[in-house]
Amino acid sequence: NAGVTQTPKFRILKIGQSMTLQCTQDMNHNYMYWYRQDPGMGLKLIYYSVGAGITDKGEVPNGYNVSRSTTEDFPLRLELAAPSQTSVYFCASSYQTSGTQETQYFGPGTRLLVL
Amino acid sequence: SQKIEQNSEALNIQEGKTATLTCNYTNYSPAYLQWYRQDPGRGPVFLLLIRENEKEKRKERLKVTFDTTLKQSLFHITASQPADSATYLCALASGGGGADGLTFGKGTHLIIQP
Numbered sequence: 001n002a003g004v005t006q007t008p009k010f011r012i013l014k015i016g017q018s019m020t021l022q023c024t025q026d027m028n029h030n031y032m033y034w035y036r037q038d039p040g041m042g043l044k045l046i047y048y049s050v051g052a053g054i055t056d057k058g059e060v061p062n063g064y065n066v067s068r069s070t071t072e073d074f075p076l077r078l079e080l081a082a083p084s085q086t087s088v089y090f091c092a093s094s095y096q097t098s099g100t101q102e103t104q105y106f107g108p109g110t111r112l113l114v115l
Numbered sequence: 116s117q118k119i120e121q122n123s124e125a126l127n128i129q130e131g132k133t134a135t136l137t138c139n140y141t142n143y144s145p146a147y148l149q150w151y152r153q154d155p156g157r158g159p160v161f162l163l164l165i166r167e168n169e170k171e172k173r174k175e176r177l178k179v180t181f182d183t184t185l186k187q188s189l190f191h192i193t194a195s196q197p198a199d200s201a202t203y204l205c206a207l208a209s210g211g212g213g214a215d216g217l218t219f220g221k222g223t224h225l226i227i228q229p
Binding site: 004033035040041042043044045048058090092103104105106107108109 | 119149156157158159160161164204216217218219220221222
């Protein structure tokens with residue numbers, strides 16, 4: 001299994017540009033998450049999904065959108081890039097059943113710089 | 116508001132000694148607590164999970180304790196090695212099945228010196 005894969009690894013955007021960060025997992029996990037990590041800070045949850053067709057906002061959703069059309073894919077969309085969105089973005093997945101908290105598996109991250 | 120605190124400064128430990136990392140939390144009643152390791156330029160990797168009704172969990176050279184009265188978790192690495200040098204993240208989950216993700220601390224940078 002490749003686990004959780006993310007593309008691209010690094011990207012430079014100009015202010016106002018749009019882009020999609022790709023995330024794919026091959027572990028048949030039902031839950032998927034997007035986090036951002038700023039230097040010296042903890043990971044902040046942007047959006048999460050409990051299954052195909054179901055998404056919900058996390059702690060810092062403004063400026064982002066997501067979709068979950070399949071179990072495997074969970075892309076993150078930035079519509080109008082701003083310097084405040086400069087960060088490292090991590091996608092994660094887990095297999096959860098009712099009342100449990102399972103391990104989250106993280107991708108390698110996408111480093112985004114907005115200038 | 117909910118807050119998770121980890122040692123903000125780097126922790127320097129001599130090889131072979133036991134490294135102890137602290138995670139304190141406030142305004143939170145986690146059902147689970149997890150520890151992750153993160154190396155530079157990489158995503159976090161899961162190490163250990165401990166539930167609110169467990170006092171201690173062990174895995175090889177790793178040991179985690181969870182004191183819900185003190186609102187604190189301690190993470191120990193015994194017989195530390197330079198390869199253990201990394202940033203260690205504490206993460207809390209509510210009892211809602213984890214649907215709302217994990218809340219992470221900022222992490223403690225551990226340096227094991229030969």
